[in-house]
Amino acid sequence: MLKDLLDAKKCFKLVCGAGNEDAMEVERLVTIYSKAGCNFFDVCAKPEIVDAAKRGLANAGIAEDRYLCVSVGIDGDPHITKAVIDQEKCVKCGKCKLVCPHDAIIELDKYKVKKARCIGCGLCLKNCPKGAIYTESQLMDYDQMLPKLVDKGLDCIEFHAISDDEFDVDKKWEQIQEHFGGMLCISLDRSGLGDKKLLSRVERMLKGREPYSTIIQADGVAMSGNNDEYGTTLQAVATAQLFQNSKLPLYIMMSGGTNTKSTELAKLCGVRPHCLAVGSYARKIVKDYLIMDDILTNEVKMAEAVAIAKTLIDISLENMKDD
């Protein structure tokens, strides 16, 4: 069970991207990472993407100890935003395409964002010299979508509770609990709320829930893990430390800027998470393999990709072991 993995601190979560609607990529990612030993998979809250992840698990051929989670967002959550290019302002300089870490910008007669691939990281916005890019939130109707997702047989639902609107947070949290009785995860970082408000929000959300039926995804800087440095992962460790010190009855999962240094740095700081979640960095290190047409049938290339993913997982889990 997922709970057993968390208790044993043997849980590694691959974040395929809450906004990643590219079914082919998700299937390939899940295949590679499941073969490499990853046991927890976080995908976009769309039934067809859950199906893609399930195909990935079937491809890998390992049925035991593999768990699926979907991430649902709220207004204000960057993970569910999509970039849009204002053609009136665009001067076709190509800078956005160069910086996009997810190859979501294509150049035809004009620059366009492929919505299914946009993960809302915001890098293109920061680098556009003409301010020609804006974002749109992709909000979903919880009561309509959650039953369809739950029917797929999920192991966890992750709620991105990044919003100033406490009323909206509470309402959506209630809706999630009405539709799903299993393990829930709350994803939050320190940037918007500050430590005090963050802890009191989580404390309030835990009311009425069984102890250790909830994971806190202690986020550092969301979607920032494009390199493998200690500095990138620092905030994730600090957020995890905050929750560890709070002694709230939660499983702690570090995320947001995580990489091969995350659990090592956590250990040095006396932080002992139950799970490590890696997104941007995990996707980046196998990026070349994800675009190979024959990756699912090419045993040599698949073995190479699996070996790369396995190094990340093994280093991470080794540092999570209790002394």
Ligand code: SF4
């Ligand atoms: S960076 Fe801005 S101006 Fe340049 S191609 Fe992209 S949208 Fe157009």
Ligand code: SF4
């Ligand atoms: S840079 Fe980020 S926000 Fe912009 S198109 Fe690419 S994935 Fe989307």
